[in-house]
Amino acid sequence: MKNIAKHIYTALIFLFLYAPIATLMVLSFNASKTRAKWGGFTFNWYSRLFQNEEILEALANTLLIAVISAFVATVIGTIACVAMTGMKKRSRTILMGITNIPMLNAEIVTGISLMLLFISMGLRFGLGTILLSHITFNIPYVILSVMPRMKQLNPSTYEAALDLGASHVTAFFKVVFPDLLPGILSGFLMAFTMSLDDFIITHFTKGAGVDTLSTKIYTEVKKGIKPEMYALSTLIFVTVLILLLLVNMAPTKNKTPNYGG
Amino acid sequence: MEKELIQLVDISKSFDSQMVLDELNLNIHENEFVTLLGPSGCGKTTTLRILGGFANPDTGKVIFDGTDITRIPPNKRQLNTVFQKYALFTHMTIAENIAFGLKIKKKSKTYIDDKIRYALKLVNLEGYENRMPNSLSGGQQQRIAIARAIVNEPKVLLLDEPLGALDLKLRQEMQYELIRMKNELGITFVYVTHDQEEALTMSDTIVVMNQGYIQQIGSPESIYNEPENAFVADFIGDSNIIPATMIEDKLVNILGTRFACVDTGFGCNKPVDVVIRPEDVNLVEPQQGKLQGVVTHLIFKGVHYEMEVMAAGFEWLVHSTTLFPVGKEVGICVDPFNIQIMNKPESEDEEAVAIDI
Numbered sequence: 001m002k003n004i005a006k007h008i009y010t011a012l013i014f015l016f017l018y019a020p021i022a023t024l025m026v027l028s029f030n031a032s033k034t035r036a037k038w039g040g041f042t043f044n045w046y047s048r049l050f051q052n053e054e055i056l057e058a059l060a061n062t063l064l065i066a067v068i069s070a071f072v073a074t075v076i077g078t079i080a081c082v083a084m085t086g087m088k089k090r091s092r093t094i095l096m097g098i099t100n101i102p103m104l105n106a107e108i109v110t111g112i113s114l115m116l117l118f119i120s121m122g123l124r125f126g127l128g129t130i131l132l133s134h135i136t137f138n139i140p141y142v143i144l145s146v147m148p149r150m151k152q153l154n155p156s157t158y159e160a161a162l163d164l165g166a167s168h169v170t171a172f173f174k175v176v177f178p179d180l181l182p183g184i185l186s187g188f189l190m191a192f193t194m195s196l197d198d199f200i201i202t203h204f205t206k207g208a209g210v211d212t213l214s215t216k217i218y219t220e221v222k223k224g225i226k227p228e229m230y231a232l233s234t235l236i237f238v239t240v241l242i243l244l245l246l247v248n249m250a251p252t253k254n255k256t257p258n259y260g261g
Numbered sequence: 262m263e264k265e266l267i268q269l270v271d272i273s274k275s276f277d278s279q280m281v282l283d284e285l286n287l288n289i290h291e292n293e294f295v296t297l298l299g300p301s302g303c304g305k306t307t308t309l310r311i312l313g314g315f316a317n318p319d320t321g322k323v324i325f326d327g328t329d330i331t332r333i334p335p336n337k338r339q340l341n342t343v344f345q346k347y348a349l350f351t352h353m354t355i356a357e358n359i360a361f362g363l364k365i366k367k368k369s370k371t372y373i374d375d376k377i378r379y380a381l382k383l384v385n386l387e388g389y390e391n392r393m394p395n396s397l398s399g400g401q402q403q404r405i406a407i408a409r410a411i412v413n414e415p416k417v418l419l420l421d422e423p424l425g426a427l428d429l430k431l432r433q434e435m436q437y438e439l440i441r442m443k444n445e446l447g448i449t450f451v452y453v454t455h456d457q458e459e460a461l462t463m464s465d466t467i468v469v470m471n472q473g474y475i476q477q478i479g480s481p482e483s484i485y486n487e488p489e490n491a492f493v494a495d496f497i498g499d500s501n502i503i504p505a506t507m508i509e510d511k512l513v514n515i516l517g518t519r520f521a522c523v524d525t526g527f528g529c530n531k532p533v534d535v536v537i538r539p540e541d542v543n544l545v546e547p548q549q550g551k552l553q554g555v556v557t558h559l560i561f562k563g564v565h566y567e568m569e570v571m572a573a574g575f576e577w578l579v580h581s582t583t584l585f586p587v588g589k590e591v592g593i594c595v596d597p598f599n600i601q602i603m604n605k606p607e608s609e610d611e612e613a614v615a616i617d618i
């Protein structure tokens with residue numbers, strides 16, 4: 001009895017959480033143009049989507065920004081973690097606090113601040129400014145997923161590598177890096193997802209005429225809702241879902257011994 | 262004695278204005294088993310890290326085989342370290358772990374394979390090449406850490422409490438293993454421990470440290486039988502440390518009674534401390550003893566009985582295979598050569614230890 005109640009409860013939660021998205025998904029396959037009635041199953045909107053030049057361009061922008069910003073943020077974030085480990089405990093705690101603030105900060109505040117900063121620096125708004133802002137808000141996510149790995153590290157392993165004759169660089173890449181890798185990978189995926197997902201900050205830092213998928217959807221929807229947008233939103237949702245699943249699975253599958261002579 | 266291999270000259274080191282090592286001087290000979298022994302926080306690890314190159318001394322020099330290596334980084338030193346927490350590379354197999362140093366030195370594959378086989382044989386873990394470190398027990402991981410260090414043929418092996426994490430039985434086994442390995446390899450061992458029994462069992466030379474100072478350097482026998490001060494006497498095994506007066510050479514006044522002893526050169530009527538090991542206190546019939554007392558405590562310890570005897574206002578710790586029940590009147594005798602005379606401690610910390618007893 002109790003078990004059934006539990007299942008119903010869980011089902012209800014999922015229903016409320018996912019009903020809007022489920023509706024969206026169903027509608028993206030609806031042949032009828034009105035939302036009110038089901039006109040049969042179709043891939044029409046999806047194919048229309050991939051013929052739309054503007055949307056394809058926005059897609060290209062989105063992917064480009066996500067890949068580059070995630071990569072740069074991963075490099076910077078990992079270096080930051082390495083540096084922070086070398087610090088005294090107090091300075092490290094303070095620094096971790098500071099890195100966490102942008103994540104908790106309202107996105108609109110981050111967006112507007114970045115916009116004002118770019119204006120005052122006299123930068124031209126466009127892909128470059130979007131990229132900069134995405135790198136900025138991605139770094140904390142990387143630090144957040146690399147730092148726990150860093151803390152688990154046995155500090156003697158690095159010294160052991162030096163002791164056996166390795167240079168600092170070799171010791172880092174052969175001994176520390178492999179241990180950090182799962183954290184670095186999930187940090188990268190996390191950053192990639194966040195970048196893909198972002199609307200507000202992008203909205204404030206993009207120039208006129210440059211769009212990512214999320215800002216494109218916003219502009220289109222303002223003009224009137226087209227079923228292509230359902231299809232596009234569905235695609236974004238599914239991609240993000242897959243990425244998040246990957247992030248959650250990444251740390252568990254990292255034990256593959258490779259013996260080389 | 263073989264020739265001197267390492268000299269630590271006037272090494273001082275402090276962390277955040279806390280003095281950890283103070284003008285430490287130490288000579289280590291070729292093929293010697295040297296143990297740094299002392300209580301927690303006395304600077305053993307710091308000394309070892311200075312030897313390994315992981316810490317820089319504030320002042321002083323590290324001389325290795327005649328050359329000053331104070332500023333040489335760890336990866337350029339002919340020493341290898343076995344770290345306290347094993348520090349194996351967890352994402353590599355045992356073979357890869359052992360091969361790590363050799364690959365960096367660009368040795369040939371056949372050479373490396375031979376070395377891996379040899380090292381695993383030495384540490385009694387043949388056939389473990391393809392296992393992962395996490396699948397090994399603590400003792401096995403420790404052996405791999407040793408194997409990984411010795412394949413590089415260091416002149417000196419530094420070991421920081423390598424047996425600290427093992428249980429008692431395994432620890433004793435590994436002590437013999439380590440001595441065997443050292444004899445087989447013929448290299449110098451610098452070993453850190455805070456376990457006095459371990460130090461006495463394994464070492465050629467024991468360096469007793471306290472609060473960044475060396476208290477005494479000597480063979481296990483001399484450290485045990487002739488401690489130079491109350492700290493050493495107290496740290497190495499149980500002992501009776503009694504304030505006394507040296508009347509003249511070979512005669513000491515202990516608690517108002519004159520005892521013959523064998524030490525000379527302490528001067529006349531000079532206050533000293535005497536150390537008498539509990540197993541050296543002989544209990545006899547009251548009238549036959551130099552001092553008379555009463556047994557106050559009795560514990561059975563397996564090999565012997567441990568008793569406390571109140572005599573001349575001092576609580577004597579006595580180990581004996583003969584039982585004297587609580588409340589029995591006894592006499593105390595001590596052979597002259599079992600009375601060890603020490604100068605009074607000079608620093609306050611040593612004083613504190615002496616009073617504590």
Ligand SMILES: Nc1ncnc2c1ncn2[C@@H]1O[C@H](COP(=O)(O)OP(=O)(O)OP(=O)(O)O)[C@@H](O)[C@H]1O
Nearest residue numbers: 276277281299300301302303304305306307308455
């Ligand atoms: N990196 C460091 N920063 C600050 N203080 C340190 C550092 N390393 C050691 N110390 C201090 O130096 C003193 C000696 O430390 P050390 O590690 O040499 O002691 P130890 O004799 O090895 O003790 P244990 O038996 O507990 O390992 C301690 O008081 C310790 O707190």
Ligand SMILES: [Mg+2]
Nearest residue numbers: 305306307421
């Ligand atoms: Mg230590």
